Amino acid sequence: MALNNTLAKKQDDQVIRYDSNGTEIKLSPAIVRNYLVNGNGDVTNQEVVMFLNLCKAQHLNPFLREAYLIKFGNQPATIVTGKEVFTKRARRNKDFAGYEAGIIVQNEAGELESRSGTLHIEGEQIVGGWAKVHIRGYDVPIEASVSFDEYCLKKDGHPASNWAAKPGTMIRKVALVQALREAFPEELQGMYSAEEMDVQATLDETPIQEPDEQPIPQEPEADPLA
Known part of the structure; x- marks a missing residue:
């Protein structure tokens, strides 16, 4: 059991790095779970991986609220992109x-x-x-x-x-x-706004935190058991 817990922790702390408009983004499952999930539900490993992969593939900066991972109760999680991402990327084309x-x-x-x-x-x-x-x-x-x-x-x-x-x-x-x-489509594929999805009614009652309300995550320290 202890070995399984250690392996799970190592996977949760595994950091991925990518560039987002000139800024290096560091994300891990632990950072996503602790800082970037909105709502009152517990996200699954699959939902976290989907969010990480979209952010990396589309070079999104979730700390600037370019992407949200939203989970309420036992409903499937929803990944939402801010409208400004659509207009900014269009202007850069x-x-x-x-x-x-x-x-x-x-x-x-x-x-x-x-x-x-x-x-x-x-x-x-x-x-x-x-x-x-x-x-x-x-x-x-x-x-x-x-x-x-x-x-x-x-x-x-x-x-x-x-x-x-x-x-x-x-x-x-x-x-x-x-x-x-x-x-x-190449710049915006896989990205949807909250208004297109089935989450806006609930978000009205549970507002998304603004960036300055959230603590700045630090890169996880190396696992001493690794």
């Missing part, structure tokens, strides 16, 4: 030529309108979001349009707080990250 994004509303006359931004007035209903990503050399932009009801998460029949307070902002973000991911 030499072929990126800008984007447009907004909402689709049904006005008081029952007509559908696609609007830039998120402005809507009382009596209008937000029914979706849209985005266009312009790429140099393409005749037409990469477009995405999404349905509001498909992504507006509800609890007890009511929208989660962010979706109720900022419906336009939320659905516009979904459309934008989907268009960006389709436009730049």
